[in-house]
Amino acid sequence: MLAEISNRCNAVEECYEFLLAYAAQGLPSDQGSKSGSQVRAFLHRAVKALAGLAETCAMAVKEEGLEPAEKYLAFFAVLDRDARDSLAAIELVLAQPSISSQLIDNLNASIHLRALLTDLFLVGEIVGKQDKSAGQVVTREGE
Amino acid sequence: MLLVKMSVKEEGLEPAEKYLAFFAMLDRDARDSLAAIELVLAQPSISSQLIDNLDASIHLRALLTDLFLVGEIAFRPPLPW
Numbered sequence: 661m662l663a664e665i666s667n668r669c670n671a672v673e674e675c676y677e678f679l680l681a682y683a684a685q686g687l688p689s690d691q692g693s694k695s696g697s698q699v700r701a702f703l704h705r706a707v708k709a710l711a712g713l714a715e716t717c718a719m720a721v722k723e724e725g726l727e728p729a730e731k732y733l734a735f736f737a738v739l740d741r742d743a744r745d746s747l748a749a750i751e752l753v754l755a756q757p758s759i760s761s762q763l764i765d766n767l768n769a770s771i772h773l774r775a776l777l778t779d780l781f782l783v784g785e786i787v788g789k790q791d792k793s794a795g796q797v798v799t800r801e802g803e
Numbered sequence: 804m805l806l807v808k809m810s811v812k813e814e815g816l817e818p819a820e821k822y823l824a825f826f827a828m829l830d831r832d833a834r835d836s837l838a839a840i841e842l843v844l845a846q847p848s849i850s851s852q853l854i855d856n857l858d859a860s861i862h863l864r865a866l867l868t869d870l871f872l873v874g875e876i877a878f879r880p881p882l883p884w
Contacts, residue, residue, distance in 0.1 A: 728845055735842040738835045738862065775861035782839060782856045786846060789853075 661720040662791045668716065669784045675702040676768070676777060683765035689758035699764065703754050710747050710776075714740030717783065726789065737742035739779045745772035805832045829869045835862035 679702070682695050690696035714736045721732045749770050753763060767773065807826045816822045826882065837872060839860050 671864045731838075731841045731845040734838040771861060775865075778856070778860045778862075779839075781859060782842065782853070785850075785853050785856050786842070789846070789848070789850075 661716070661724050661759065662787050664786050665713075665717055665720055666791065668709040668713050669780045669787070672706050672780055673784075675706035675709075676773075678702045679764050679768050681765045683761050683768055689760055691758065697758075698755065699759055704752055706766070707747060707750055707754070710743045710750075713743050720787075725782050726790070735779075735780065735782075739776075742772060742779055744768070746776040749773060760762040825869075825872075829866070829873065832862060832866040832869050836860070837867040839863060 678695075678698065682699050685693075685695060687693055687696055690699050716734060717736045717739065720726070721729050721736070726732050749767060749772055753759060753767050756763065804826065807830075808823065810816075811819050811822045811826070839857060839862055843849060843857050846853065
């Protein structure tokens, strides 16, 4: 479960990194270039990662026995709102017949997307630590 | 929020609805920041990297910018005229 959260966070962060590069290329549309053909794939991957992300996090709290659960759930409610807002912005971009670098630059500037990213940095750091300590317990048990 | 509403009334701040609209936003930003801070406090160990990520939180930044604005308005010296 923690690995799944980590993978979802990575998919969104990788998409953002690609979008930064895409915005810098000054492309008028996503047709006729290599990165143009990739931009929709990255955005679709981010959509897939965001759909149900907060629910997955909430399930992890239960399955992993994270305590105090209410502190995690309160933050995941904030994450859920930011994920939905960002999803709305990404899907609006995906609905366009052509995706220019300028459009992606405006998406990158979205405060909703930035709020989501900073939520994910925090979650990624915590999940990474939890995953590592779980691994240590397994190692110790195996000794 | 109740305290804020009372203050707006007691201090006779006008137009009251503009203050209340802003304080509703401040309330949401404060709750979101609280959720992030309490998530960090719930961790058994707090690294500099974790705090760096908390510092980067847009919710915390939104709250801080709200507070800068409120601070400026609340503590500005009275106009000379």
